[in-house]
Amino acid sequence: MTNNLQKKERTAVSSNPILAVENLSKSYGDLRILKDVSVAIEAGDFLVLVGPSGCGKSTLLGCIGGLTEVTSGNIQIDGQDVTHTDPAKRDIAMVFQSYALFPNMSVGDNIGFGLEVRKVPKAERDKKISQVAELLKIEPLLDRAPAQLSGGQRQRVAMGRALVRDPKLFLFDEPLSNLDAKLRVTMRTEIKRLHQRLNASIIYVTHDQIEAMTLATKIVVMKDGVIQQVGTPREIYDTPANIFVADFMGSPAMNILVADVTMDGLMARIEIAREDGQEPLILYDPNPGEGIASRPAGALKIGLRPEALTDLGSRSVNAEQQFDCLLDVVEPAGSDTFAVIRLGGTEVTARMHGDVDVNSGDTVPICFDLSKISYFDPKSGERL
Known part of the structure; x- marks a missing residue:
């Protein structure tokens, strides 16, 4: 994480994708969850995986994050093969829908926990926590316990814990699904703003096609473990690849x-x-x-x-x-x-x-x- 976090300039797109998934499959016995999935994104992309429940989007995210062992295929992050690499060595950060905050730690300690585990010196750790808290507008909350926070505040803390590490790739697993409708809209805007400021590379899972349309630079629509279409929000909306995409994307549907x-x-x-x-x-x-x-x-x-x-x-x-x-x-x-x-x-x-x-x-x-x-x-x- 740089000192001028809020002013981090957008970098030119690399010739090599920050993430490349090739012919990825995942099976549990005879049940195939993912079927030869291939997708790639460039640095700074906001890729949203969207589809109905059971389509395989969370399984794909788990495979990218190393939480789910792949059956076959290849995953590369910034040109490095991480298909079977331990999650802690993939230089990624995950944000879950459950927040996963430590109840016995303050907000500041929650944000800095990963840095502490990596034995980052306290002075540097405190500086990064302060930078992230300023970015997320949660400076007054640093000494509070998670139980004293609202749902939106907890989600900001969970994002702060990911941001403080400045990883190559952020993985978001339906982070807004536990929030009420109005707060979801507010947090959606915050996530969009963060992406624009930081030029972060993000993989985001949701079943909400409105979230997909408003957040993504690129959308992957999935059904039954198969990618139906990959494109920009405008391409997905105006030129759906098939009737499933046409019906799923858009509210009301096509x-x-x-x-x-x-x-x-x-x-x-x-x-x-x-x-x-x-x-x-x-x-x-x-x-x-x-x-x-x-x-x-x-x-x-x-x-x-x-x-x-x-x-x-x-x-x-x-x-x-x-x-x-x-x-x-x-x-x-x-x-x-x-x-x-x-x-x-x-x-x-x-x-x-x-x-x-x-x-x-x-x-x-x-x-x-x-x-x-x-x-x-x-x-x-x-x-x-």
Whole structure:
């Protein structure tokens, strides 16, 4: 840890990744938890592992940290093979959801415990504890016991214990899951700020896709021990690799509809069935891409984010592609109003302006923005 911790400059990205995981597998008997996982990050990246419970993200973090023995594959940290190296020799620091603070030690002693174990001289130890406490704004808490702290304060202390070591890699295992919703948002901002100040290399596990989108420079979406997609938050959101990613990332989730897609000149003609004998919706995508233009006509699954279905006055939309739609359910949410509509044999969500005056049962014009439409193979679910 440098003396000017708060002013640590962002360094240039190294040609060698700070972390490289290659063909990693983990099995317990016949049960395969991780299946040939490969991922790498550069120094200064904030990588978030996200996915539903049981997808293998915490197991992967445990393998990186040395807490879980790998079955096969390779792990390198800063170019060094650490696949079977003891956790204490990997130059990493972990932050757990349980905080794992020593109840019989003060906050200052908790933060400096790792340094004391490494026999760092007391004067240097105290200096580093002071620097971290200033960074995390917990200077007044250094003499308190963990039992006297709030959940957010305890989490700051747990982060301080990791930061004081200045490791090559930080591992966060769902650190905010025990906090209430408002405090989670506050701590999310604090973690983001720390990353920006320190240029730290971070691996962060969460099942909360909002945390993933707001914190990450790179996201790994996992399912059943397999990586589904790796990309920036924008790439994951705008161009999901398959229907699972489209459905998992985003709140509300991407709307997935069955549609008949045919080419009409250079445009894709998209026909979506409606209920109660209503005429189908006919939409036109002026830029369908070569993958769609070269396919034979037929049924596909299309994906539209809720903000692509909206009221005419709320956003910059193409007024030519609007249709009267029956609102099944209306959910006011402050700055936005969400409305459930039935199209293509399924429920879809429209994101409307928060001030729009609509109610369940109303029939209102809904505008369709196809500028970021996604097309998926109806059988495999993969992006076309």
